[in-house]
Amino acid sequence: MPESNGYDPKPIEKYFPIAEVNKIADKESKAKRYYRPVYTMHKWWARRLGSVFKTILLYSLADENIKIIEDSQKSLTKKDWSGDPEELWDFYLEDVNFDGKTVLDPFFGGGTTIVEALRMGCNVVGKELNPVAWFVTKKEIEPVDPDKLEEAFEKLKKEIAPEIKEYYKTTCPECGEEADAMYYFWIKEIKCLNCNQTIPLFKGYVLASSRSSNDDFHWVICPKCENLFKSENYNEENSCPRCKNKFNPNKDRNTTGRYYICPNCGQKEEIIENIRRNGKPEERMYAVEFYCENCDENNNENLVNGKGYKEIDEKDKNLFKQAEAKFEEIKNDLPVPQQKVPPGQKTRELKNHGYNYFKDMFNKRQLLNLGTLLNQILRLRDKKEKELLLLTFSYMLEYQNMLCEYNRGKNHLYNLFRRHAYHPSLNPVENTVWGCKYGSVDFEKSFEKIKRGTNYALSPYERYIENNETEKKETKTPIRGDFTENFENLGKKGNTLLLCGDSSYLPIPEKSVDAIITDPPYFDNVMYSELSDFYYVWLREGLKEDYEYFNAKLTPKNSEVIKNPVQNKEDKDFITGLTRIFSESNSKLREDGILAFTFHHAKTEAWASVLKSVLESGFYVTAVYPIQAEMGTSMHIHEKGNIEYDMIIVCRKRKKELAEKSWEGLHDQIYLKARETIKNLEKRGKRITQGDMFVVAMGKCLEEYSKYYPNVVRNGEQVNVKTALKEIREIVDSQFMSGKFDEFERKLDTPSAAYLSFIAGRGDSISYNTLNKELQQRAVSIEDLINWGLVKKEGSQVVKLSLEERAEEIENKKESQINAIERAHYIQHLKKEGNLAKEIEKWADDISVKALEELSKVENKKELHELAEYTEKKIGEPSLESFTR
Numbered sequence: 001m002p003e004s005n006g007y008d009p010k011p012i013e014k015y016f017p018i019a020e021v022n023k024i025a026d027k028e029s030k031a032k033r034y035y036r037p038v039y040t041m042h043k044w045w046a047r048r049l050g051s052v053f054k055t056i057l058l059y060s061l062a063d064e065n066i067k068i069i070e071d072s073q074k075s076l077t078k079k080d081w082s083g084d085p086e087e088l089w090d091f092y093l094e095d096v097n098f099d100g101k102t103v104l105d106p107f108f109g110g111g112t113t114i115v116e117a118l119r120m121g122c123n124v125v126g127k128e129l130n131p132v133a134w135f136v137t138k139k140e141i142e143p144v145d146p147d148k149l150e151e152a153f154e155k156l157k158k159e160i161a162p163e164i165k166e167y168y169k170t171t172c173p174e175c176g177e178e179a180d181a182m183y184y185f186w187i188k189e190i191k192c193l194n195c196n197q198t199i200p201l202f203k204g205y206v207l208a209s210s211r212s213s214n215d216d217f218h219w220v221i222c223p224k225c226e227n228l229f230k231s232e233n234y235n236e237e238n239s240c241p242r243c244k245n246k247f248n249p250n251k252d253r254n255t256t257g258r259y260y261i262c263p264n265c266g267q268k269e270e271i272i273e274n275i276r277r278n279g280k281p282e283e284r285m286y287a288v289e290f291y292c293e294n295c296d297e298n299n300n301e302n303l304v305n306g307k308g309y310k311e312i313d314e315k316d317k318n319l320f321k322q323a324e325a326k327f328e329e330i331k332n333d334l335p336v337p338q339q340k341v342p343p344g345q346k347t348r349e350l351k352n353h354g355y356n357y358f359k360d361m362f363n364k365r366q367l368l369n370l371g372t373l374l375n376q377i378l379r380l381r382d383k384k385e386k387e388l389l390l391l392t393f394s395y396m397l398e399y400q401n402m403l404c405e406y407n408r409g410k411n412h413l414y415n416l417f418r419r420h421a422y423h424p425s426l427n428p429v430e431n432t433v434w435g436c437k438y439g440s441v442d443f444e445k446s447f448e449k450i451k452r453g454t455n456y457a458l459s460p461y462e463r464y465i466e467n468n469e470t471e472k473k474e475t476k477t478p479i480r481g482d483f484t485e486n487f488e489n490l491g492k493k494g495n496t497l498l499l500c501g502d503s504s505y506l507p508i509p510e511k512s513v514d515a516i517i518t519d520p521p522y523f524d525n526v527m528y529s530e531l532s533d534f535y536y537v538w539l540r541e542g543l544k545e546d547y548e549y550f551n552a553k554l555t556p557k558n559s560e561v562i563k564n565p566v567q568n569k570e571d572k573d574f575i576t577g578l579t580r581i582f583s584e585s586n587s588k589l590r591e592d593g594i595l596a597f598t599f600h601h602a603k604t605e606a607w608a609s610v611l612k613s614v615l616e617s618g619f620y621v622t623a624v625y626p627i628q629a630e631m632g633t634s635m636h637i638h639e640k641g642n643i644e645y646d647m648i649i650v651c652r653k654r655k656k657e658l659a660e661k662s663w664e665g666l667h668d669q670i671y672l673k674a675r676e677t678i679k680n681l682e683k684r685g686k687r688i689t690q691g692d693m694f695v696v697a698m699g700k701c702l703e704e705y706s707k708y709y710p711n712v713v714r715n716g717e718q719v720n721v722k723t724a725l726k727e728i729r730e731i732v733d734s735q736f737m738s739g740k741f742d743e744f745e746r747k748l749d750t751p752s753a754a755y756l757s758f759i760a761g762r763g764d765s766i767s768y769n770t771l772n773k774e775l776q777q778r779a780v781s782i783e784d785l786i787n788w789g790l791v792k793k794e795g796s797q798v799v800k801l802s803l804e805e806r807a808e809e810i811e812n813k814k815e816s817q818i819n820a821i822e823r824a825h826y827i828q829h830l831k832k833e834g835n836l837a838k839e840i841e842k843w844a845d846d847i848s849v850k851a852l853e854e855l856s857k858v859e860n861k862k863e864l865h866e867l868a869e870y871t872e873k874k875i876g877e878p879s880l881e882s883f884t885r
Contacts, residue, residue: 007592009622012059012650015085016625018680020092023465024051025627033452035463038479041453042136042395044110045420045531048519048598048646052627054092054116056648060515060594061098061122062088069095069476093462095475097121100491104513106503106585107561109528111137113517114498118479119460123491125508127499129559131549132532134500135539139391141481141496144384144454152385153447160376161434161444164369167323168432172292173310174300179292180436181316182307183406183413186363186428188281190260190274194267199260200284201271201426205249206234207287208408211304219309220249223263226286228311235833250833255426271426272352280354283363283402283428285312285320289411291438307438323365334371335378337537339553344530345566346421353424358537361401369433370400370538373443378542388454390542392446394535399441402428413440420531487512500549502559504580506588516585516595520578521561522606528562529555563609575609575616582617586653595619595651598627604729607698608722614706615721619651621706624699626681647699651706661708663719670728674700701728741778747850751788752821754780759790760858765797790821803829824851827871828864836870844874 028035028051036050066081068091081087099121105113108126114137117124128134165180172179185207187200207219207228220231222240224247231238234249254260261268275281289309296306327334337358341347355361362370374393380386398404398416405414406429413431416422435442441449457479463472484494487508497508521528536555543550561577563569582595589595599610614621625648674697681696705712705724712719744753758774759766772782782798785791789809791798801809807829810822818826827843830836849872856864 010060010594010650011062011085011088012056012594012596012648013622013652015088016059016623016627016648017055017086017089017092018625018627020089021051021055022627024463025049027463027465027470033449037449037452037456038115038140039110039112039453041140041450042391043398043417043535044133044136045417045528046519046522047110048112050112050116052598052646052648053112053517054119056517056596057098057103057113057116057120057122057515058091058096059085059088060517060596060650061101061103061120062091066091066094067097067099067121069097093464093473095477097477101514102490102512104506104508104516104585104588105518106506106516106581107518107520108137108498109133109519111140112519114481114496115140115479117517118481118495119475119477121477123495123497124481125487125490125497125499125506125513127501127503127506129500129502130528130532130555131500131543131547132535132539132555133528134498134549135387135543135547136391138481138498139388140453140457141479142384142483143458143478143480144388146451146454146458148382149385149388149451149454152380152382152389156376156380156389157444160373164373164434165432165436167319167365167369168434168436169319170288170290170310170316171313172290172295172308174295174302174308175292175298177292177294179290179294181288181290181432182436182439183289183432184285184312184316184430185287185289185406186283186285186402186430188283188426188428190271190281191278192260192262192265192267193269193274193277195262195265197262197264199254199262199264201255201260201281202253203255203426204251204253205247206231206408207309208289208406208411211307211411218249221287223247223252226311228287228309233834235835275352275354280356280360285316285430287311288316291436293437305438320365323368327364327368327371331367331371333375334367335374335541336367336371337541339533339537342530342533342554342557343566344527345564346527346530347533348566349424350422355422355424358534361403361534363402363430366400366402366430366433370397373433374538374541383546386542388450389447390539392443392450394539395449396441396443396446397535397538399431400433402430404429404431415441416534417531420527422531422534500547502556504559504577504584506584508588510587511590513588514590514593516589516593516597518595518597520581520597520599520610521574522599522601527564529557529560571605571609575612578610578613579616582613582619586618589653591653593653597649597651598646599649600646604698604725605722607702608725611702611706611725612721614649614651614702615709618654619706620654620709621649621703622652623650624648624703625650626677626696626699647696647702649699649702657711658708660711660713663712663714663724666704666708666712667727670697670700670704673704674728697728698725701725744854747854748820748847750780751784751790751819752851752854754778754785754788755790755821756854756858759785759800760855763800765794765799768793768796768798771798788819803832820847820851821855823848824855827852827867831867840871840874844871846875849875 028049033040039047039050064083097120102123102125103113103117104125106127108114108128110133114124114126118141168181170179170181187202189198189200192199202223205221205223207221210217217230217232218234219228220234220238221228222243222245224245225240225243227240227242229241231249237246237248239246254263255271258270258272259268260271287309289307292303292306295303339358341350341355341358359367377386377389377393380389399413401416403416403423403425405425405427407414413429431440432442435444459474460479461472461474463470481496481498482494483496483498484490487497490497533554540550557567561574561581563571563574601607627646627648677696677700701724710718712724741753741757744756758771768782775781786793789801789806791800803825806825810818810826823843827848830839849868852864852868852871856868
């Protein structure tokens with residue numbers, strides 16, 4: 001039983017329903033729009049899951065008597081429970097009301113704590129440095145009349161939609177009628193530094209796959225005359241029907257990685273070096289995806305539900321020129337942001353590609369229509385409706401810029417922040433601002449998302465898993481923030497004190513909150529201010545008159561708690577900032593109160609920093625639990641790689657120092673507890689990566705070490721935080737991972753074991769030093785990995801070879817030299833190239849199946865599991881069948 005300073009332990013200090021909440025969290029992480037639409041009203045990075053935080057609140061605040069709302073009159077009923085924390089889970093679906101209890105979140109970000117606490121009848125105090133996050137959370141919880149909101153939207157639609165939509169029309173190539181443009185395809189062009197030839201920076205000449213599952217062709221574009229035509233096999237040489245030019249749409253290209261290759265003189269140069277010398281590349285429109293209502297109604301079989309692709313014609317070019325001319329004519333009257341892109345870790349990529357102002361991320365048609373739309377929104381009278389439509393406008397911006405790309409396999413637009421970064425595109429795609437029947441996020445579709453969020457806030461519900469089926473239960477308490485400007489009125493004239501500013505100062509009385517539930521910044525994982533400036537510069541146009549937080553030209557950077565070398569912020573700055581805020585929060589917490597927060601990171605120094613801050617601010621850790629982490633479909637998480645779990649860290653105020661504790665004994669204790677936790681997770685069928693093992697071990701180290709801090713000793717010397725965590729990391733590397741490596745080696749072979757243990761699931765590159773340290777415990781070196789054709793070294797990084805590079809290596813080997821992971825990779829390559837059905841017979845065997853299965857677990861990819869099943873069916877099968885992609 002954890003120590004609790006003389007107070008009875010809270011349920012969360014004794015137990016947390018990991019298995020139960022993970023079932024819901026896993027589903028929610030992949031479908032927030034169905035589970036909690038309120039969190040999809042606007043982008044915020046690394047937003048934690050509502051089901052997890054609701055459970056944290058329930059287990060942190062529950063007393064012997066629990067009040068619930070059982071009827072439409074919203075009267076409170078007291079229910080006793082036995083005090084057994086395992087039985088507390090029965091209340092998860094109830095309309096629990098912690099009437100009178102106050103929850104503080106000093107880093108409220110996207111608002112998860114605030115929203116879930118209001119749902120449970122709490123008073124909430126939240127503070128957040130970033131004005132964008134403050135505004136997003138304010139709009140999530142501020143009540144609005146749905147009819148008035150709809151009325152404001154319809155007024156806007158009537159006044160401005162026809163004007164905007166006229167700039168997104170094209171001619172249908174099938175019937176000659178006017179059609180709606182869904183997406184315009186653009187290509188960046190540069191001048192060769194050697195011969196001055198104009199080079200379109202095509203990464204390939206495949207525009208899109210067929211939209212119909214009944215067709216097996218791709219739309220490709222001729223590099224010589226830019227004719228758009230259907231190709232039955234884009235992996236082989238094609239002949240253009242118009243100019244007879246021969247080319248391979250998938251393999252021919254003018255760029256490779258960060259280089260361009262001049263088709264005229266063969267010169268190879270870095271793209272950003274060309275941009276440094278010549279400025280931001282020109283962009284040229286070359287194709288459009290359209291929707292033709294006439295063809296849709298007449299069931300034109302050459303189109304799919306009226307949708308198709310065409311080359312740009314003169315009408316399309318002239319329409320864009322009209323938009324350019326109109327923008328130049330009225331640009332001084334439009335609320336278009338003029339701020340420069342500031343120096344930064346994430347903004348460096350923007351500057352490298354010639355984006356010096358935020359407005360440079362948009363073309364002139366976008367600036368015209370976005371500026372016109374924003375102008376009209378700002379003329380609305382009612383503040384609540386105007387602000388929600390401003391949020392609608394802001395939400396769609398990440399789909400309305402020239403950094404967006406097209407997913408050519410799935411025929412949809414990629415949003416800007418699918419990664420936690422700015423990623424300039426060589427092949428940008430322009431979306432329509434107001435929208436049409438089909439297509440990605442535009443203003444009309446954004447508004448539908450806002451409505452779903454506000455309707456959910458008025459009438460929340462819970463989705464849960466019962467008999468492996470998802471069920472839904474409506475609840476009575478709305479998500480409603482009644483705002484007050486000071487703590488004295490909290491609980492009397494309002495239930496919400498929402499502040500914007502530095503949380504090292506909290507203007508509330510000492511010992512006034514029952515719990516602190518938060519999600520602090522993750523060291524160097526997300527540069528919130530640098531990314532949110534993208535939204536801020538537009539929101540500021542509409543909010544600077546009403547809120548002082550939007551007076552500055554950009555979001556605040558100086559007080560941000562983050563590690564960011566570009567801002568000259570190092571580990572010590574992160575520790576100092578976090579300690580300041582945790583210390584201030586400590587003073588506001590009641591003596592029997594709980595601090596619970598979530599954290600995960602792949603770096604030892606990040607855990608050292610957060611543990612030091614917890615300890616220095618007067619807390620110690622009483623319990624730690626692993627729980628489902630960020631959105632499962634996040635491209636950022638998939639590429640960053642191998643951490644699926646957050647750790648919930650529960651803390652109490654420290655009252656006294658304990659006697660000295662031997663580090664040797666504590667070291668063994670941590671190892672045994674971490675091993676037990678990992679085994680329990682594996683028993684539940686959860687995939688456990690090296691990153692997960694590390695996170696679990698770090699959490700257990702926090703829990704045990706913090707109880708005795710600063711009196712943890714070895715040979716009479718204090719063992720500091722950094723040393724403790726470093727040695728726990730060595731446990732992960734030497735003890736836990738050695739078992740995984742040995743298991744893979746027994747099942748497969750040494751190169752495959754090395755790949756699965758140290759390379760797979762970790763993104764495209766790994767630090768050379770990090771990988772070298774991990775391999776030191778094995779009879780394997782980075783040189784071995786390179787010789788096996790698994791990786792290559794680029795500077796200080798070890799880079800994973802692409803499937804194409806791996807395939808080339810494998811094709812040059814004898815059959816007897818090909819190992820298990822190579823067989824798995826080649827089968828993946830065959831599928832990607834469309835040759836699986838033709839060649840699978842040669843590669844299908846038990847070893848290939850095992851390698852694909854293990855790879856699917858490590859990389860957490862369902863499609864690899866399906867590929868393994870397909871391969872298994874093909875073992876010994878004489879005939880060849882098509883594999884459904």
